Amino acid sequence: MRIVAFNYRDIPNFPQSTVHGHAGRLVFGTLKGRPCVCMQGRFHLYEGYPIQKITMPMRIFKLLGVETVILTNAAGGLNQDYKVGDIMIIKDHLNMPGFAGNNPLAGPNEERFGVRFPCMSDAYDRELQQLALDVGLELGFSDFLREGVYCVLGGPSFETIAECRMLHKLGADAVGMSTVHEVIVARHCGMRVFALSLITNKAVMDYDSEEKANHEEVLQTGKQRAEQLERLVSTIITRLEHNNNFA
Ligand SMILES: O=P(O)(O)O[C@@H]1C[C@H](O)[C@@H](CO)O1
Numbered sequence: 001m002r003i004v005a006f007n008y009r010d011i012p013n014f015p016q017s018t019v020h021g022h023a024g025r026l027v028f029g030t031l032k033g034r035p036c037v038c039m040q041g042r043f044h045l046y047e048g049y050p051i052q053k054i055t056m057p058m059r060i061f062k063l064l065g066v067e068t069v070i071l072t073n074a075a076g077g078l079n080q081d082y083k084v085g086d087i088m089i090i091k092d093h094l095n096m097p098g099f100a101g102n103n104p105l106a107g108p109n110e111e112r113f114g115v116r117f118p119c120m121s122d123a124y125d126r127e128l129q130q131l132a133l134d135v136g137l138e139l140g141f142s143d144f145l146r147e148g149v150y151c152v153l154g155g156p157s158f159e160t161i162a163e164c165r166m167l168h169k170l171g172a173d174a175v176g177m178s179t180v181h182e183v184i185v186a187r188h189c190g191m192r193v194f195a196l197s198l199i200t201n202k203a204v205m206d207y208d209s210e211e212k213a214n215h216e217e218v219l220q221t222g223k224q225r226a227e228q229l230e231r232l233v234s235t236i237i238t239r240l241e242h243n244n245n246f247a
């Protein structure tokens with residue numbers, strides 16, 4: 001497989017990755033014969049970037065002809081049935097920064113990308129969710145494949161116990177610091193979206209617990225499940241309709 005990779009620092013006006021574990025490269029290639037572009041590292045609100053800058057790659061993908069976006073993230077499990085290492089197909093989200101007016105579409109609407117008031121009740125493509133469940137079953141992943149609601153917060157501090165309890169009561173199954181802003185911009189410009197959370201740690205919900213969320217555990221769980229995540233995503237891609245470019 002031939003790939004061409006660009007460091008973010010060599011791409012004019014592109015943000016830079018500042019997070020440990022994010023390589024900061026845009027990689028073009030083919031996956032099982034399908035053309036794709038892959039971000040090795042994304043941008044987060046807590047890095048200090050304006051929300052429009054974080055989501056700029058989505059519009060670049062749209063201009064490159066991408067039709068389907070597949071997003072992954074690391075998240076803390078709020079759902080008490082979830083285990084570390086579970087993979088959650090995101091079926092919906094809670095946009096906490098959005099509640100406070102921090103939405104990537106705030107400001108003048110870019111009409112060439114999409115409408116002023118985009119619908120978000122169909123943000124996560126249902127056919128792709130079903131495809132992921134079918135592929136997961138075939139690969140023998142059903143024991144650790146879940147479907148749930150992802151909640152985004154600004155970070156970088158992890159949640160307090162009271163915050164975790166509140167988010168769980170509000171209907172979130174997992175909590176993280178990314179993805180939702182990218183989804184909103186991708187949907188605004190009409191790309192299909194599929195997203196997965198890897199449950200890298202259990203959110204601490206109990207004052208008697210000795211557990212503490214930490215980035216090392218996040219990276220370690222990511223490494224442990226990397227191969228299965230790769231198989232899941234690459235198999236999903238081979239089953240996408242022909243001529244569907246994706247990121
Ligand atoms: O980029 P994602 O959302 O996968 O990364 C999560 C959120 C923080 O960047 C980091 C915390 O450990 O993992």
Ligand SMILES: Nc1nc2[nH]cnc2c(=O)[nH]1
Pocket residue numbers: 074075076077153155157158159175176177200201202203213218
């Ligand atoms: N906000 C948040 N982000 C995460 N990313 C990975 N784990 C977590 C977590 O527990 N909370």
